[in-house]
Amino acid sequence: MRSIKNEKLKLDRQKIQLIIGNFVKYENQIYKITQLIDFNEVIGVNIKNNEAKRLLIEYIKPTPNNSIKDNGYISKDIDDIADDGWKTIEIRLNAIRPLLNSATRKEIEEHAKDIGIHFTTLYRWLSGYKSTGTVTGLLSQKRGRKNGTLFIAEDIEKIIQDTIKNDYLIKERPSIKSVINKIKIKCLEKNLALPSNNTIRNRINKITQYEFFEKRNSKNLVKDKFAPATKKYSADYPLQKVQIDHTRVDLHIVDDEHRTSIGRPWLTLAIDIYSRMIVGYYLSLDAPSGVSVGMCIVNAIMQKNKLLNQFELDTEWNVWGKFDNIFTDNGADFRSFSVEQACLANGIHINFRPIGKKEYGGHIERLIGTTMTEVHDVPGTTYSNIREKMDYDSEGNACMTFDEFEKWLLIYITKIYQHNIHSGIKTSPYIKWKEGIFGTKNTLGIGYPQIPGDIESLTIDFLPSIERTVQKNGVTIDGLTYFDQILRTKIRGYDIGYDSSNSNPKYIFKRDPRDISFIWFYDDIQQEYYKIGLANMEFPPMSIQELNIIKNNIEKTNSKVLNEYNILEGYKELYSHVDESIKKTKQQKKMIQKAKNNKKSSITSILIKNTDNSIYKNNESDIWDNDIPDFD
Structure with a gap:
């Protein structure tokens, strides 16, 4: 029988930069990198005993960063961040992007002036991104108001948006200062409160770079800036x-x-x-x-x-x-x-x-x-x-x-x-x-x-999200039921004082299509993921595509320095692998013909045996049921 350990995971989006002088964690010890050897190893010196050691890159971890200030978003699941949050991230990331590799104080201040942001604000964004290693570090800590709440009256907001559109995003390329003056004049004419300069600048900063250049410059300049060269499409360095x-x-x-x-x-x-x-x-x-x-x-x-x-x-x-x-x-x-x-x-x-x-x-x-x-x-x-x-x-x-x-x-x-x-x-x-x-x-x-x-x-960031309510028997996805004690607190009516008039809340789950024997449950309060196994522990690990094949069958039956020589050796291994596959296929077909029966796989037998609690026709639409058009 298979069992899933009670694993939990707090998302960590930190990146490791392997350069001489940086500190890394290896086998629960902190090392300072002193030499880069090859794609698999570096030399590090233990900061406690000063002993040098070869470190396998695949087992290196980032050092704990106690200076990171949690803004409430660092470990959040990407689907637990509101749309407005993602818009803010995109705007701020575009603002600091030219400064990510390296920038002097003077360059930062000049860039801040060019884009109409106070340089201390730009410093804060840049620091938040670099210290956390993730773009969610660009978000500010929540303070009372929900994302999307307007800070000014709608009629003032309309004046700001209309003026930006008609008097700023034009070919004449007026300055931000002139637009601020025009907005304030229009507000005065209508006896409205005057918006602050920062409020107006914040609205301007939400304009995408493409829209900014498209409206304020010639088509040729837009093409030169945003379109790669069609004759020679190249890159300057690896992974660019x-x-x-x-x-x-x-x-x-x-x-x-x-x-x-x-x-x-x-x-x-x-x-x-x-x-x-x-x-x-x-x-x-x-x-x-x-x-x-x-x-x-x-x-x-x-x-x-x-x-x-x-x-x-x-x-x-x-x-x-x-x-x-x-x-x-x-x-x-x-x-x-x-x-x-x-x-x-x-x-x-x-x-x-x-x-x-x-x-x-x-x-x-x-x-x-x-x-x-x-x-x-x-x-x-x-x-x-x-x-x-x-x-x-x-x-x-x-x-x-x-x-x-x-x-x-x-x-x-x-x-x-x-x-x-x-x-x-x-x-x-x-x-x-x-x-x-x-x-x-x-x-x-x-x-x-x-x-x-x-x-x-x-991996979890890139896994598809599935929203489900939690029932007494757990969570059902594609006819498979997953259960763990951690889900009990999410069952409707579990807590004393639960408001029965409310509909069942839906929670975020993620599943790896390569192994559907478990799912990840996201606890939005703790901002942690929990690994939840299948309720039926006899069910073996398998991929979503294997499950679909089995379900279809059930429905049908109702039941070194390298040179040319080395490359040729590679081809030899390739052909040998093909020949082995052919041999296995012929042997298997011969066995099936002799036996004259159509044995079901052990997996299928288990599935049919446990049809009631493992597989059934799922009427609820979910991510796996949607057909995707062929890619051209």
């Missing part, structure tokens, strides 16, 4: 720009038990424009969604050692860290509000590709094409078109399971793609990436990218 996109894989895969075709998976890929390194991926049987985007971003940021060990691969994929910008298509999956919030909360700026501008996504589209060309050598391929496929039986020749294809993909990424010469950069993606991080004889590298202090917190 990352492109992401989806494709349906040109391959049929088979189920684990009967080795029969179950369709074509979807693949989400992310590429670093500077080095052309594949930084992340997400593989799923479900159509593209916000989940696909979020999980791909998490995969891109996290270190990959555990993932490679999981698939027993003796190789390296040394690409990780927070990126500055992500460039995407305009699909609904990328426009997901939760994805935008999660990116903003983690300091990632989303840029949407203008409609009809294919050059903005050229790198990722070429990568997808290159990857699918390799897939065309795998039995079960659909090829890229009917002419290539001809009369080839893709489903009949399919041999790889989902996990086997994922391993194939990892072999291709780590042993072949990243070490092949890329025509666009005249070297391999791995070498270009390494040079960008550590530098060359003639150029300086940027050093290690920032890494999340807690990968679990990062």
